Amino acid sequence: MGEIVLSEVKKSFGGVSIIQGIDLTIDDGEFAVFVGPSGCGKSTLLRLIAGLEDTSSGTISIDGHDATRLPPARRGLAMVFQSYALYPHMSVRKNIAFPLRMAGMPQDEQARKVEAAAKVLNLTPYLDRRPGQLSGGQRQRVAIGRAIVREPSAFLFDEPLSNLDAALRVSMRQEISELHRSLKTTMVYVTHDQVEAMTMADKIVVLNAGRIEQVGSPLELYKSPANLFVAGFIGSPKMNFIAGAEAAKHGVHTIGVRPEHIVLAADGPWKGVVGLAEHLGSDTFLKVQVDGIGPLTVRAGGEVGLNYGDTVGLAPQAGKLHRFDEGGRAVAG
């Protein structure tokens, strides 16, 4: 139903190449997340799939049909925008019904579908309000409602949670995940937040400078990042990178070790002084200045009685070391 296949897709604006040749298959029913720093081309890629921009070259096929030249309205996709893009002059009911009205669906059928969608999204009491009278989370749900009534072959989300506060973001994240589980429709989701990517995705596509750095499931990316970029982007706090003599001991240009994979050990190979200790209760994050290596971030579980100026010994967990060559590519083993 909702398989999306991109091949050799390129896009440039006025000579500046934004998307530099993307080959990607998003399987039917899959939740795919495009993630990357701002300016990496993830939103442009989504807009290319939506048909809001033309590809400069390459093809996009949806449901097995070539959709490269189709206008957005005829691609059978629905999109949820960052700003929600609700029609401010229409009631919630009319907003949700708009795509049905454009499709020329009979009035009574429209009403039935809108009621059904409103029920799923807990919007029934608000159907006659204007978007301006709703909270951020409710607006988000209206935007989703407008997308689901069309029964599209795939949903596109463009950073839909970035305008919400932290608590709401967590609950909307869960709602979208649940929606995906119940609808089983393909979803393509763009975010710059790797936590959203990790928690929601079946498949994460890490983009950087208009190229795909790596495609894989959240844990694949976490466990075996293909390169320095993915290693640094996935995981929070960031992976520590160590170059120079210490890396040379492992026979590579750079080694990486995640903060949660460093243990406090008085007899550890690395000795350092605590520069900053963040006590969160559940975790303690330490910035440790290690002799001959530089600053390392360490995640110690629970409450740890270390403070500024204390001397500690550190040891990387066995087998959790990542090794990278001069070009930044991961070296196996």
Next chain:
Amino acid sequence: MARNVSTGRKAAVTALAWGVGLVIFFPILWTVLTSFKTEGEAINAHPSFLFFDWTLENYHTVNERSDYLAHFWNSVVIALGSTLIGLLIAIPAAWSMAFVPGKRTKDLLMWMLSTKMMPAVGVLVPIYLLARDTGLLDSKTGLVIVLTLVNLPIIVWMLYTYFKEIPGEILEAARMDGASLGSEILYVLTPMAVPGIASTLLLNVILAWNESFWTLNLTAANSAPLTAFIASYSSPEGLFYAKLSAASTMAIAPILILGWFSQKQLVRGLTFGAVK
């Protein structure tokens, strides 16, 4: 800024501001008052401010002169006609420039503006001759055409600045929802832009109503709007002050009222968005 200002200071400022405001408004107030006087009272060597015999006679006289109403009607047709046609041409143009900006959009906007900078007197002769040769001299059609073109840059600019404030994502959402270009403009853009379109309409009706170069130079008896008709009053000195005042009051009243509604838009329209 919620802040306490001493009552004394506020009273002083109020008195000063009201004083200045009334001085500036006085010529209009005086015209309105005179319109209710008899002709004799109007030229009284010791003018009376409020204590005179109020009369509506001047308004009756002016209204009975059928030509006054004809000229009033000319003003309405010319002001509304040129503005509506202008909007019809400008809405699609402003849509294009606001939502599908290209490399040359900025140059295009500046060029449109530059046509507004051309002094009317520079093209007086050819426009006069063209109007004469096409039989459009002293016709409402001719004036509507000229005023449409004169005010088109302002209309495009005003609409452009209003359209710019509508997020493009909403129009894209409509496109994703299956709306054609026509539906997008009709069901989504236009309803959202109604306040901006209304302000543009208002300001341009005012500008066209008061336009006094082309209306004076391209019309004679038949299609003269109020600007030209009232200018022709300038000869019979002294005798018709009260009737002149009544005619003037009726000519400026509708626009004063519209103008008070459009203060904010006025700034935006006349500065081409340079001051907000």
Next chain:
Amino acid sequence: MATQASQTASRLMLSPAVLLLFLWMIVPLGMTIYFSFLRFNLLMPGTEAFTGFENYVYFFTDPAFWPALANTLTLVLGVLFITVIGGVALAVLLDQPMWGQGIVRVLVIAPFFVMPSVSALVWKNMLMNPVNGLFAAFARGLGLEPFDFFADAPLASIIVIVAWQWLPFATLILLTAMQSLDREQMEAAEMDGAGPFWRFLHLTVPHLTRATTVVVLIQTIFLLSVFAEILVTTNGGPGTASTTLTFLVYMQSMLQFDVGLGSAGGIVAVILANIVAIFLMRMIGKNLEA
């Protein structure tokens, strides 16, 4: 940033406006330039002939030209002086807390909406008339000889009328600019111990500079074309005492039917206006990028 389809639609929708304005600009201007090189009088049809720069020579050597140029500059500068100074003062005044601010604002703005022929007539007959005008009645009340404004100071009288019409515009724009002044910046300066005069000079005035420039440039464009006020009050006289360039061109082409000469004058006016326009366009253009 859009699809091919929407770009095509965009071009289609843009073209009527562009085409019409292009014609409106190029055709009459081209004709004016062409006429300006012809001997062409509507009273003598059939005698049209190419004369080179003769019309320009005539226009510049016309005894009315230099007075008209001087009058134009006096009118523009005089009105600008009054409206900018008055506008800043009024904007500062209206920005203060007071009772009935909305009504005062309305009173101050009103003259802008009065059509030029009405304001000219009202000032000419009811206020400035030496026999029946209100000012004359005041003068007599004080035991003074009434002043014949349009005979003795025609240009100054016109400047007063035009300034009265444009003062609201300057006030409104400066007031709008004033209200966009950053209140936090003002309060920060106050916290730092800056007095009200210092704040006016160092925060308000620089903030208003931009708006003032816009006022000056836009008013100049309109003031160069002042017409109805002169036609209704003095008809350019006495002599050439209140003839401006615009009015001179009007007289030559519409009263003397000398199309060639009028066109040459029109082109001179276009060039003058363009000098101002270039500065204005630069300012607006800068704003467009921001």
